[in-house]
Amino acid sequence: MIHIAESDFYQVDWDEWRTPLLQVSQASSLVVSAYDIAGVRQVGPLLPSHTAQLLGSSTLWHDGGPGAAAERRIVARMADGENDVEEQFHGMQICSLPLTRAGHRYGVLVFGWCLRDFSSPMACERLASLVGLSGRLLWSAVRLEAPLTDARLATYKELLRTLAGSIDRQRDTIDELNRVSRTRELFLATVSHEMRTPLSALSMRVDLLLHTLQDMPPALKTALLAMRMHVRQEAAMVEDLIDAARTLTGTMSVERVPVSLGRIVRDAVSTTEVNASEKRITLSVTPFDHGDHIELDADPRRLQQVLWNLILNAIKFTPAGGAIELAIQRDADAVRIVVRDSGQGILPEDLPHVFGAFTLQSHANASGLGLGLYIARRLVELHGGSLAVSSEGKDRGASFTVSLPVRPAKRAIA
Structure with a gap:
């Protein structure tokens, strides 16, 4: 059973309230504050008018001040379930x-x-004395500002209610999308692991039959070989699902060690040469040394996986008799590995989506889950590099470029 804590999805970002509340405060001349349900002020007080700013310089809204105490009383009543609580404070x-x-x-x-109505010098004197202000200064500010009628206050209240409802609905939608996304990712990771075990057992039994059965009928051997191929294809897709799940949940990692690029390139090319040979595709590598002189801090298995994906992808979309080139280019602090093919190319409108998860080509020779390039780009990024694609269009081939940082050259010892 997958359990996700509710607290993970209902964290309040109070910063998103500041700008809209400030705009309402300035437009309406209302002093506005936002409190969490525990009674802690998170936004405000926003002070739009001269009178509000003068009161803000007093102890009115300080911790322990009478205004802050009045606001916390209101919040406490709201926390107990009351709605739209109002209070009067010195008019x-x-x-x-x-x-x-x-x-x-x-x-x-x-x-x-x-x-709510015009104040008097005496009322201002009482309020000023309570919060540590000059009564004369407060009266000078108050008498220049018109009172706010009940009708206008009701209008502003509905405006704030609409604003709050809109922000809360938007955040509810985002929270629900996050919850669905995380549930999907955890489900994908769980299912992928559950599928891996029976496939491994089935593959082992098929291999055992092929190696132990003597003089089996040709039809049976052909069926077992086909079964082994299909099991391996399914296993590869499960591995892609697991890697995709790790990427989505942020648990994908690489173990970087000092390694020669030449070793990685040779292993990737030797693994894919059979596939290229079956389609009579020429697979070439430049320079001839395969990058033996280039040292990387990399995870050899993961980086080899990247090159497998790129080469096998090129083979898949290159017609029989075509050509694929793997070119290695080195500069001062980076190396670029370009896998270029003479295949069907990529339409301009498809280029931005090449590295998306579950992106499948619509052509007849497409297969798999469409996760290979998605995983490859993430693995390259975990190495501190980048993966880019270019194509001149349909039937003009495609180029994938892996850029990776290289280890600093060792200084010669005199």
Whole structure:
């Protein structure tokens, strides 16, 4: 059974709230704050007006200040299940809205701090004395700003409700996509491993029959050989699925050691020569030494897998009698391995999708799961390199270029 913790998908990114809340605050002159459900202020207070900025310089919203205490009381009531809690604070209206995701209340918007009618010098003096301001300065700021009517406040409240709902729905959608994606990746990894064991057992038994049965009828031997080929094809696809699952879940890794590029190239070419010979395809390597003088910090098995994929891919899409060239080019700090074929080429509109997972060519000679190039690019990237493709179009061949960093040359000892 695959279990994914709910907490993995409902982490709140409060930074995404800052810009839209700031825009609403500036447009409406409302002081706005966002709290998590535990009562910790995460955004704000956003102070759009001169009066709000003057109050912000006081102790009103400081920790332990009367304004912060009033906001936390509202959040606590919202956490207990109340909706749209409002309070009055020395003639100022404070409103709130719940923030919900996937049916769970995770935060509260607290907004307002606006006068509902014209204040008086005496009222300003009382408020200023409470928060450590000059009453004269507060009255000078307040009397220049018009009160906010109930109708306008209700409009702004609905605007904030719409904004909060839109952001929460968008985040719900993203969370659900992430959950589905991770479930799929874990399922793929689990199924791939479960398939590998019976295929290995079946392959071993077929090999055992081929080596132990004496004087078997030709038809039986042909059937067993075909069975072995199909089992190996299925096993290769399972390995691709496992590698793809590791790539998707971020668990793909390489074990890099000092190694000669020539060894890797020779092993990859010798493994694929039979396939090229069956289609009468010429497979050439330049320079002649196969890059013996080039030292890499690489995982030999994984890098050989990359070259297998590129060469076998070229063989698959090159018609009988064609040609494939593997060219090695070295500069000061990198090496490029170019696999170039004379095959069917790639249409311009298909080039951006070549390295996608489960990307299959639509031509008749395509087979497999379409994961080889996807895995190859990831393996090259894990080596600190890059894999690129180019083609001049249909029937003009294709070139795949692997770029890898090389080991620094050893300094000569005098």
